[in-house]
Amino acid sequence: KRQLRAPAHGHGLRLAPGPWQLPVIGSLHHIAGQLPHRAMRDLARRHGPVMLLRIGEVPTVVVSSREAAREVMKTHDLAFASRPLSPTLRVILNDGRDIIFAPYGDHWRQLRKICTVELLSARRVQSFRAVREEEVATALRACAEAAAAGAVVEMHERLSALIADATVRAVVGDRFESRDVFLRALDRAVELAAGFNPADLWPSSRLVGRLSGVMRRAHECYDAVFGIIDGIVKEHQQRMTAAGGGSGMDEDLVDVLLRIQDDAGLQFPFDVEIIKAVIFDMVSAGTETTTTTLEWAMAELVRNPRAMETATTEVRRAFAAHGAVREHALGELRYLHLVIRETLRLHPAAPLLLPRECREPCRVLGYDVPRGTTVVVNAWALGRDERYWPGGDPEAFRPERFEDGGEAAGVEFKGADFELLPFGSGRRMCPGMAFGLASVELALASLLFHFDWEAPGIADPAELDMTEAFGITTRRKADLLLRPILRVPVPGV
Numbered sequence: 119k120r121q122l123r124a125p126a127h128g129h130g131l132r133l134a135p136g137p138w139q140l141p142v143i144g145s146l147h148h149i150a151g152q153l154p155h156r157a158m159r160d161l162a163r164r165h166g167p168v169m170l171l172r173i174g175e176v177p178t179v180v181v182s183s184r185e186a187a188r189e190v191m192k193t194h195d196l197a198f199a200s201r202p203l204s205p206t207l208r209v210i211l212n213d214g215r216d217i218i219f220a221p222y223g224d225h226w227r228q229l230r231k232i233c234t235v236e237l238l239s240a241r242r243v244q245s246f247r248a249v250r251e252e253e254v255a256t257a258l259r260a261c262a263e264a265a266a267a268g269a270v271v272e273m274h275e276r277l278s279a280l281i282a283d284a285t286v287r288a289v290v291g292d293r294f295e296s297r298d299v300f301l302r303a304l305d306r307a308v309e310l311a312a313g314f315n316p317a318d319l320w321p322s323s324r325l326v327g328r329l330s331g332v333m334r335r336a337h338e339c340y341d342a343v344f345g346i347i348d349g350i351v352k353e354h355q356q357r358m359t360a361a362g363g364g365s366g367m368d369e370d371l372v373d374v375l376l377r378i379q380d381d382a383g384l385q386f387p388f389d390v391e392i393i394k395a396v397i398f399d400m401v402s403a404g405t406e407t408t409t410t411t412l413e414w415a416m417a418e419l420v421r422n423p424r425a426m427e428t429a430t431t432e433v434r435r436a437f438a439a440h441g442a443v444r445e446h447a448l449g450e451l452r453y454l455h456l457v458i459r460e461t462l463r464l465h466p467a468a469p470l471l472l473p474r475e476c477r478e479p480c481r482v483l484g485y486d487v488p489r490g491t492t493v494v495v496n497a498w499a500l501g502r503d504e505r506y507w508p509g510g511d512p513e514a515f516r517p518e519r520f521e522d523g524g525e526a527a528g529v530e531f532k533g534a535d536f537e538l539l540p541f542g543s544g545r546r547m548c549p550g551m552a553f554g555l556a557s558v559e560l561a562l563a564s565l566l567f568h569f570d571w572e573a574p575g576i577a578d579p580a581e582l583d584m585t586e587a588f589g590i591t592t593r594r595k596a597d598l599l600l601r602p603i604l605r606v607p608v609p610g611v
């Protein structure tokens with residue numbers, strides 16, 4: 119088992135600077151009550167792009183410049199290719215048997231390969247096209263009903279139902295009775311996983327964990343989520359036995375995992391507990407991030423009517439003859455992709471990405487980072503840093519900045535440009551990027567194709583509330599209530 123003790127600091131090392139610390143809570147008082155990515159950006163302005171905090175008892179290096187991010191995720195990627203496993207995650211993820219929080223090593227390498235080659239490959243993402251189109255059609259019908267009644271749509275509820283249904287169908291298939299219970303338990307697990315709870319802040323004290331009740335809740339979450347996943351896996355196993363196995367592109371991801379388990383030749387034990395943890399990962403990583411991105415895109419477009427008009431005109435022109443958006447032709451849209459890129463710049467779904475853990479003593483911009491240190495990259499701060507986004511308006515939503523001739527032309531989010539890192543970079547970069555983007559693109563294009571969108575009660579769109587909520591992802595704090603106005607009939611209504 120890995121040690122959760124703080125690494126020994128000091129003694130001839132040149133550690134990164136940081137704000138003053140208090141006993142027990144460390145640097146927490148500098149962050150408390152604020153959104154961590156915002157507080158960390160403000161602290162980094164004073165202490166520099168490589169900054170040392172102590173979050174409770176966990177030494178944490180916060181990286182806030184393009185150069186420092188490149189060193190962590192490219193130059194020394196291998197040294198930072200592990201993840202810290204907090205006590206609550208240890209329970210929820212059954213000792214890190216999943217991929218997202220797996221420590222660097224054979225187990226992670228094998229799962230990563232399965233993810234990129236099988237579960238999340240371009241071909242597999244394409245195989246779920248019909249599922250996405252059906253779920254988008256359901257959402258469009260609900261919006262059309264609201265439009266007919268002159269009612270508003272609560273966008274988070276609508277978009278999360280769309281993404282959750284599409285993801286759950288892709289992962290576990292169509293037959294899933296406990297979907298709502300499952301998604302609620304998953305929500306709680308994601309909340310606990312955000313850290314910043316007593317058990318994770320003071321990992322060496324079992325007493326703190328016990329007294330705070332966090333560990334009990336983590337166990338309850340585990341029981342609820344994995345009880346349901348257990349049923350799903352058993353049902354798939356029975357079906358496979360009955361059908362005599364099989365493969366093909368109509369498989370859901372549970373089928374794929376069970377088939378891989380069956381295949382001989384695997385070098386590592388791929389037991390059913392691992393399969394369950396990976397199922398948990400796919401649904402939890404895929405839903406919240408994608409929903410959040412879509413919701414911010416809609417909010418920014420409503421707040422910026424010119425961008426909305428340009429995007430809407432483009433989509434309507436491209437698909438007018440067909441009467442509906444077709445996924446395979448989405449590549450023809452140019453501005454819509456810039457809208458998504460600009461949304462991911464201002465609202466990276468995971469503002470501090472996912473934490474890395476330093477596996478061997480290393481130097482970042484000349485500062486020593488001891489083994490065992492947690493390292494976070496403030497992608498949110500990078501995306502709004504005036505040094506990298508010239509033009510005097512890094513906070514403004516302006517997709518045109520990415521156009522040919524624009525000041526950020528050619529800057530992409532594929533992990534090579536370190537000022538734009540919504541999916542991270544390097545060995546631990548998000549393997550679900552294509553999966554997530556496929557849903558965002560189809561849903562966004564369809565919403566704009568069929569409807570105009572208004573924010574009732576808001577005279578000046580610029581006043582739309584854009585406050586972020588606390589969590590491992592940056593959801594919107596205020597509900598996004600929009601009124602759809604039907605412009606192009608929705609098929610089947």
Ligand code: HEM
Pocket residue numbers: 217218219230233238399400401403404405407408411466467468471472473539540541542543544545546547548549550551553554555
């Ligand atoms: C807009 C949607 C998404 C965003 C913004 C996003 C973002 C991220 C980020 C920032 C990381 C950490 C990268 C790093 O440490 O460098 C990550 C990891 C990961 N994501 Fe995503 N993600 C999205 C969608 C998805 C989807 C749809 C899936 C799967 C269905 C997925 C699966 C994963 C997995 C398995 C990892 C862990 C990879 C590893 O540790 O090796 N993601 N994602």
